[in-house]
Amino acid sequence: MRVSISNARGSALVLVLWVSFGLVSLAIYFGHGMSMELKAASNSEAGVQAEQAIEGAVRYVKYLLANLPSQGRLPEPDLYVTEAAEVGEAFFWITGRDPAAVDMTRPYFELIDESGKLNLNTALYTNLMELPFMTVELADAIIDWRDADDEPRSSGAESDVYLRYNPPMYAKNAPFESIEELRMLNGATEELLYGEDANGNGILDPNEDDGDASPPSDNADGRLDFGIMEYVTVWSREGNLQTNGEPRLILPALAGTQGSQAALTAIQGWFTTNLTEDRFNTLRPALTQATNLVDLYIRSGNTLDEFAEYDDVLTMSTNAIEGLVNVNTASAAVLNTLPGVEVNDAESLVAYRDTNPSALRSVAWITEVLGQDVARRLGGLITDKGFQYMADISAVGRGGRGYRRSRMVFDISEDHPKIVHRRDDSRSGWALGVETREALLALRGQQ
Numbered sequence: 179m180r181v182s183i184s185n186a187r188g189s190a191l192v193l194v195l196w197v198s199f200g201l202v203s204l205a206i207y208f209g210h211g212m213s214m215e216l217k218a219a220s221n222s223e224a225g226v227q228a229e230q231a232i233e234g235a236v237r238y239v240k241y242l243l244a245n246l247p248s249q250g251r252l253p254e255p256d257l258y259v260t261e262a263a264e265v266g267e268a269f270f271w272i273t274g275r276d277p278a279a280v281d282m283t284r285p286y287f288e289l290i291d292e293s294g295k296l297n298l299n300t301a302l303y304t305n306l307m308e309l310p311f312m313t314v315e316l317a318d319a320i321i322d323w324r325d326a327d328d329e330p331r332s333s334g335a336e337s338d339v340y341l342r343y344n345p346p347m348y349a350k351n352a353p354f355e356s357i358e359e360l361r362m363l364n365g366a367t368e369e370l371l372y373g374e375d376a377n378g379n380g381i382l383d384p385n386e387d388d389g390d391a392s393p394p395s396d397n398a399d400g401r402l403d404f405g406i407m408e409y410v411t412v413w414s415r416e417g418n419l420q421t422n423g424e425p426r427l428i429l430p431a432l433a434g435t436q437g438s439q440a441a442l443t444a445i446q447g448w449f450t451t452n453l454t455e456d457r458f459n460t461l462r463p464a465l466t467q468a469t470n471l472v473d474l475y476i477r478s479g480n481t482l483d484e485f486a487e488y489d490d491v492l493t494m495s496t497n498a499i500e501g502l503v504n505v506n507t508a509s510a511a512v513l514n515t516l517p518g519v520e521v522n523d524a525e526s527l528v529a530y531r532d533t534n535p536s537a538l539r540s541v542a543w544i545t546e547v548l549g550q551d552v553a554r555r556l557g558g559l560i561t562d563k564g565f566q567y568m569a570d571i572s573a574v575g576r577g578g579r580g581y582r583r584s585r586m587v588f589d590i591s592e593d594h595p596k597i598v599h600r601r602d603d604s605r606s607g608w609a610l611g612v613e614t615r616e617a618l619l620a621l622r623g624q625q
């Protein structure tokens with residue numbers, strides 16, 4: 179991709195950005211003479227341009243998510259526009275997370291799958307306690323905040339604690355609606371929530387690796403220690419539609435005694451139309467008994483490829499399911515919160531994903547890493563798809579000025595992508611790393 183900008187007169191300067199293989203390299207060329215008008219261009223005008231670029235990014239992301247080639251799966255990040263995308267005189271970037279974390283000082287660009295995180299509304303205490311740096315006090319406070327009662331857990335906090343706050347408030351006693359609610363909880367500190375990644379961009383910025391020389395406080399060890407915010411979500415929710423828009427078919431064992439025969443008949447109908455009646459007959463005992471998709475895979479005796487021919491049609495619930503963890507996108511730290519998954523298992527899962535990309539067409543592949551017993555117990559908690567994506571969009575206007583940043587979550591679990599969360603993060607600091615900043619500053623100095 180090659181992007182060029184010029185000012186309205188076309189001669190004052192041209193900035194050319196080359197983007198290849200996920201890395202940005204910037205080269206700046208200056209035309210003849212400087213435009214005094216450009217020098218006077220106000221930050222507020224550039225800010226408006228940056229805001230318009232963010233709106234352009236929103237339309238682009240909606241279009242991308244409405245046209246995914248595979249339901250619940252993003253394309254590789256180099257197949258969509260995420261870096262220095264041009265909107266008039268402005269540019270936008272979508273900052274993500276480098277799954278390989280090769281160079282922690284360079285930003286990585288992609289949409290972030292919220293299903294790769296632990297859901298604050300469905301996580302058990304034991305899941306929460308597996309998160310890095312989680313405290314007993316905060317884990318209890320999270321559960322007290324969302325549970326309906328006013329009985330504090332042993333290290334928790336309910337309204338009697340929050341009414342002593344200034345200003346006083348009640349415990350919510352209802353589900354979290356955003357992860358920022360964590361900031362209000364008893365036992366939550368900036369350090370615990372944000373760790374060293376004060377600006378939440380997933381990379382080690384200079385001020386995050388200089389000890390106490392500049393905020394935040396960090397240990398200057400050249401590694402980025404994330405806070406709890408990095409690993410949690412409130413948005414993960416799996417819709418219940420097949421790729422063709424038809425409802426998925428519930429596993430008979432989960433359809434209740436009244437519904438199980440009808441559920442089996444519906445599955446038989448699907449196999450007869452889409453695969454073969456023989457195939458259904460062979461799978462009938464497994465289909466009748468299975469209580470989750472990993473369980474079905476194990477009972478089926480199928481290969482991963484055979485299983486992937488029909489798994490997407492089947493579901494554990496006729497309603498949307500909240501809080502399933504996407505084993506295809508979750509980080510090792512999040513995988514480690516799943517029951518029975520130890521630190522080394524989580525790392526093995528990530529390593530398997532890297533070396534066996536073609537095996538990831540269903541959740542069944544975890545059996546290859548974890549063995550049947552652990553995998554089967556996880557089956558009810560995991561998915562291989564994502565339906566909510568975070569876009570962390572940064573933009574600049576003319577001359578690299580007017581930096582704006584907005585984080586939003588798009589939900590595609592129903593028919594059209596919609597924004598379910600939006601937050602202006604312009605004040606949380608520059609998110610695009612040192613190289614882009616220097617290139618834009620050099621550009622500004624020449625105007």
Ligand SMILES: [Ca+2]
Binds near residue numbers: 321324336349351
């Ligand atoms: Ca409560």
Ligand SMILES: [Ca+2]
Binds near residue numbers: 374377
């Ligand atoms: Ca950072």
Ligand SMILES: [Ca+2]
Binds near residue numbers: 385
């Ligand atoms: Ca610091």
Ligand SMILES: [Ca+2]
Binds near residue numbers: 396397398399402
């Ligand atoms: Ca560190």
